[in-house]
Amino acid sequence: MITATYDLTADGVGPVRLTATDRGQGRPYLLLHGGAGPASAAGFADLLAGEQPARVIAPVHPGFDGTPRPETLTNVRGLAAVYNAFLETLGLTDVVVVGNSIGGWIAAEMALLGSPRLGAVVLVDAVGIEVPGHPVVDFFSLSLDDVARLSYHDPASFRIDPDAMTPAQRETMAGNRAALAVYGGSMADPALRERLSGVTAPALVLWGEADRIADPDYGRAYAAAMPGARFRLLAGTGHVPQIETPGSLLAAIREFTAAEVSVVGPDEGEATLTGPIRMRILEDGSTTGHRLGLGEITIAPHTEGPPQHRHARHDEGFYVVAGTVRFTVGEESHDAGPRTLVMVPPGAPHTFANPGDEPAVVLNTFTPDLYVQYFRDLRAMVAAGRPMTDDAVAEVMGRYATEPVTN
Structure with missing residues (x-):
């Protein structure tokens, strides 16, 4: 010393x-x-x-x-x-x-x-x-x-x-x-x-x-x-x-x-959303010093995503694994097929949807891992019997420096 x-x-x-x-x-x-x-x-x-x-x-x-x-x-x-x-x-x-x-x-x-x-x-x-x-x-x-x-x-x-x-x-x-x-x-x-x-x-x-x-x-x-x-x-x-x-x-x-290697198999992870949009948390930040969170989103055919929104304190990434995902950024839309990466910086309005006839699978990243807890809170809200209305979702978003786009 x-x-x-x-x-x-x-x-x-x-x-x-x-x-x-x-x-x-x-x-x-x-x-x-x-x-x-x-x-x-x-x-x-x-x-x-x-x-x-x-x-x-x-x-x-x-x-x-x-x-x-x-x-x-x-x-x-x-x-x-x-x-x-x-x-x-x-x-x-x-x-x-x-x-x-x-x-x-x-x-x-x-x-x-x-x-x-x-x-x-x-x-x-x-x-x-x-x-x-x-x-x-x-x-x-x-x-x-x-x-x-x-x-x-x-x-x-x-x-x-x-x-x-x-x-x-x-x-x-x-x-x-x-x-x-x-x-x-x-x-x-x-x-x-x-x-x-x-x-x-x-x-x-x-x-x-x-x-x-x-x-x-x-x-x-x-x-x-x-x-x-x-x-x-x-x-x-x-x-x-x-x-x-x-x-x-x-x-x-x-x-x-702790710095430990994490291995998450195809049937493992933490299920947070069910229904037309399913979210499986693969990395909640425990292994990465909370610098990175990672989830897998599965979107049913002809399914709309959340209201368009923006994050203030984390970057979000979407890597399309299967199907076609339509990303809307403000007034513009982009149809992204497999092996396409979409990166959303803080402040950028965005949402996603699956307009196709087949399920779409997306790898979703959060840097840092702030937004992982958002999906856990949605799960808790649904388990408590509270409908997932736009207002309810917006209230949960607000806990994690995120807000719906109103104009």
């Missing part, structure tokens, strides 16, 4: 000096600590770097552990800009950002900035949004015993005795608490939950079932706010799984980022 200091310039913040540890080799991970400070993430950084394999970069938020914080750096969005500049400085790509508590909030803001260097985000018991009926506990009113009681599944094993702390440790803890107050305030941005609809990076939200700083329903709301995000509850742990159950946290991250 090495420790280095970097001089950065971040948009809206200006010059920043950042200290970070760097360990391991492999896919890069940016590990963002919570209010407990960098020590709360150090052990997990060692574990992650040793098991993946991975290169784990763990910065110290400016102002924590006695590091300098420029007066211009006063909020979480500013920290997100600093870390995006950090990734640029390091020249990294396909970075997995893992953040706990306020670190998770920073990771969410990084995803909203849309850096092409970011590959995925993992939010671990993150704070930052407002959820009616599920407030984040007022951390600054808590004693150390209260923090342990609310943060851990087994508080007795992690209680901190303030009388046993050295003066230096007390000074560091006080400084960390002050920095946290500057960045987090009430631990929520009233506008963040709505803004999260703009996240396009693959996202995993992990939550300790015993978290009483922010309860699991708060976590579920966090995941629901980000299109395509996954939510997973971690058993036997609380607000800081990287300390209490690091093995469980590591396993969940490993599963999310």
Whole structure:
């Protein structure tokens, strides 16, 4: 492991000096600590770097552990800009950002900035949004015993005795608490939950079932706010799984980022639509780091497709395997036979139909995999007995940055 200091310039913040540890080799991970400070993430950084394999970069938020914080750096969005500049400085790509508590909030803001260097985000018991009926506990009113009681599944094993702390440790803890107050305030941005609809990076939200700083329903709301995000509850742990159950946290991250070969046979895959138009999901993004989703569409003869629509945040491809498919783009129509590829960039209006007498088969791609969940949602809607009307379909489309063409 090495420790280095970097001089950065971040948009809206200006010059920043950042200290970070760097360990391991492999896919890069940016590990963002919570209010407990960098020590709360150090052990997990060692574990992650040793098991993946991975290169784990763990910065110290400016102002924590006695590091300098420029007066211009006063909020979480500013920290997100600093870390995006950090990734640029390091020249990294396909970075997995893992953040706990306020670190998770920073990771969410990084995803909203849309850096092409970011590959995925993992939010671990993150704070930052407002959820009616599920407030984040007022951390600054808590004693150390209260923090342990609310943060851990087994508080007795992690209680901190303030009388046993050295003066230096007390000074560091006080400084960390002050920095946290500057960045987090009430631990929520009233506008963040709505803004999260703009996240396009693959996202995993992990939550300790015993978290009483922010309860699991708060976590579920966090995941629901980000299109395509996954939510997973971690058993036997609380607000800081990287300390209490690091093995469980590591396993969940490993599963999310696993690079395994996927082989899907002709009778396999995930059926999402039935009827005149059938959709079989062949790759939901699990194997591709969520960079690519893939489906097979079978269209019955003389069948119209969905209303003409446009996507804002993913490219869509259609490769005709069998039959003839009519693609309509605005006012123009194109009849595409076998071995024809049609690529639709974001913003282009389009739909498809099968005007012929034989079934048509199309290989359908999504980059990134955002739109896979759309078909799952349609399946759930039909299973619930809700008719697949144009209005209902449009409502589901809207969850995935897609809208019908109205003019």
